[in-house]
Amino acid sequence: PAEDEARIEEIKRLLEAHNAVLVAHYYTDDAIQQLAEETGGCVADSLEMARFGARHEAETLVVAGVRFMGETAKILSPEKRVLMPTLEATCSLDVGCPADEFSAFCDAHPDRTVVVYANTSAAVKARADWVVTSSIAVDVIEHLKARGEKILWAPDKHLGGYIQKQTGADMLLWDGACIVHEEFKAKGVEDLKGLYPEAAVLVHPESPASVVELADVAGSTSQLIKAAKALPQDKLIVATDRGIFFKMQQAVPEKTLFEAPTAGNGATCKSCAHCPWMAMNALDNLAGALREGEGEIQVDDALRQAALKPLQRMLDFNA
Ligand code: 13P
Ligand code: SF4
Numbered sequence: 573p574a575e576d577e578a579r580i581e582e583i584k585r586l587l588e589a590h591n592a593v594l595v596a597h598y599y600t601d602d603a604i605q606q607l608a609e610e611t612g613g614c615v616a617d618s619l620e621m622a623r624f625g626a627r628h629e630a631e632t633l634v635v636a637g638v639r640f641m642g643e644t645a646k647i648l649s650p651e652k653r654v655l656m657p658t659l660e661a662t663c664s665l666d667v668g669c670p671a672d673e674f675s676a677f678c679d680a681h682p683d684r685t686v687v688v689y690a691n692t693s694a695a696v697k698a699r700a701d702w703v704v705t706s707s708i709a710v711d712v713i714e715h716l717k718a719r720g721e722k723i724l725w726a727p728d729k730h731l732g733g734y735i736q737k738q739t740g741a742d743m744l745l746w747d748g749a750c751i752v753h754e755e756f757k758a759k760g761v762e763d764l765k766g767l768y769p770e771a772a773v774l775v776h777p778e779s780p781a782s783v784v785e786l787a788d789v790a791g792s793t794s795q796l797i798k799a800a801k802a803l804p805q806d807k808l809i810v811a812t813d814r815g816i817f818f819k820m821q822q823a824v825p826e827k828t829l830f831e832a833p834t835a836g837n838g839a840t841c842k843s844c845a846h847c848p849w850m851a852m853n854a855l856d857n858l859a860g861a862l863r864e865g866e867g868e869i870q871v872d873d874a875l876r877q878a879a880l881k882p883l884q885r886m887l888d889f890n891a
Contacts, residue, residue, distance in 0.1 A: 579855040580607055586862035587611055592632035592655075594858075595621050595645065598793045599815035599850035600636045604858065606818075608636070615819060617794035618644075618690050619705040623887065625649060634861060635869075636853045638663045642869040643694045647879050648887075654869040657857035661849040663691050668748040669727035671695035677724070677746065684724035684744060685716055688882070691750075692727060694871050698878035703886045706731060706777055707792035710738045712889055717741040730754070734777040734784055750778040752847045756811045758782035760833030764809050771807035771830065774799055779811050783832070787811075800824050814845045 580603065587594060594613035596604050605615045613634075614624040618641060625633045625645040632653040635642040638661045646654040669688075674696050678686050688700040689709070697703050704712045713723060713735050723741055725732040727748030736743045756779045765771060765786070774796045775787035784790050789799040793812060797820050800808055808824075810816065811832035821829055834844035861867040871879070 576603060576855055579859050583607060583855065583859050583862065584611060586859065587634070590632050590862060591630055592634050592862060593628050593630040594634045594636060595625050595628075595641075596635075596853075597621060597637035597641060597815075597850065598797075598819055599813040599847050600853045601815075601851075601855075602818040603855055604636050604853055605815075607855075617705065617707055617792040619707045619792065619886075620794055621645070622648060622690070622705075622883070625652075625654075626887070632862075634858065636858060637661070638666075638691075638847070638849045639869075640666055640691050640693065643871055643879075644690060644883065646869045646871050647694060647697070647876050647883055650871075650873075650876060653865075655861040655865070656867045656869060657853045657861050659867050659869070661852045663847075663849060664751040665689060665691040665727045665748050666693055666696075669693075669696055669746060671699070674726060674746070675699050677726070681724050681744060683722060685721040686724045686726075687713065687716070688726050689728050689731060690886075694875050694879045696726070697882055698875050700882040701885075703879075703882045705792060705886070707795055708886060708889065709735050712886070713739045713741050713743070715889070728778055730780055730784070731777050733781055734790065737781075752813055752845065753778035753811070754780060755834035755844050756780065756783045756832050757835055758786060761786050761809060761811065764830060764833060768807050768809070768830070770805060771809050772803045772805035773809045773832075774811065775832075776812035783811055796820070797823050800827065800829075812845075813847050813850065815847075815850060 594608040596608040626648040642656040686700045687702040690705045723743040726746030732745040772788040775790045777790045806827045809830045
């Protein structure tokens with residue numbers, strides 16, 4: 573639409589005027605991903621977003637995604653201004669792991685190394701020894717297990733269970749879940765496999781174990797896009813937020829992609845496989861953030877320094 577075109581042109585002008593760069597997650601709108609790519613920003617998984625933001629020389633980072641991604645950018649680059657289209661975009665994993673309750677959980681298990689998923693608040697990260705994203709979690713836990721460490725993991729029980737299975741590490745799990753990925757059902761994937769037996773199954777490990785068990789490849793959003801290219805199959809069943817289809821289809825234009833079924837169906841559940849918080853990012857509020865300087869992420873300095881340690885450990889970790 574013409575108004576989108578006008579917004580896109582405005583955002584391009586504003587990015588330049590503010591010496592700003594756009595860092596977008598694969599689950600945001602196609603138009604935002606396209607814009608990030610066209611303007612020298614990045615479209616990536618959460619680890620690559622963190623690395624890109626930390627390295628880039630822009631004065632302002634505009635983070636299109638959910639709040640923990642903006643906070644991570646600010647913790648890694650306190651000298652930069654970090655803007656988000658909206659500060660309301662949270663994550664069910666973050667919401668389900670309040671810092672005070674989490675801290676009490678850690679206090680009750682002082683013998684365990686605390687590893688938290690990046691999908692958490694700065695205050696929860698500040699209590700952790702390590703932060704990991706799904707792309708690096710198995711490697712980090714493998715490393716800690718080899719050092720004889722026992723793990724306290726939070727907040728995603730599905731991802732935690734998956735890592736535990738892969739590594740055999742001793743892991744105590746917090747009881748959290750992603751409301752989007754939890755909706756994928758093994759029965760639906762099996763039925764679809766019944767129709768297309770030759771299809772490969774790609775699953776984000778925030779999904780329930782019964783779904784991950786059906787996967788040919790489980791991994792972060794970037795890893796799933798890479799797998800889509802590398803796998804020989806030309807039909808792919810994909811269990812993650814449908815936002816990923818924009819870049820995945822561009823990566824494999826010749827392949828047919830199927831959305832893994834959720835508990836509901838297209839008629840009863842229009843947004844089951846789409847994160848409601850990622851969906852809050854739009855061209856309008858993105859332009860607004862740049863124009864008015866709204867949606868600026870602030871992280872208290874003491875908290876920032878405490879959260880930086882486990883985050884930096886993740887960035888410095890080489891598998
Ligand atoms: P990735 O690190 O795989 O992009 O995951 C982030 C996320 O929130 C998935 O739901
Ligand atoms: Fe959080 Fe799930 Fe949304 Fe990812 S898809 S941001 S884990 S609620």
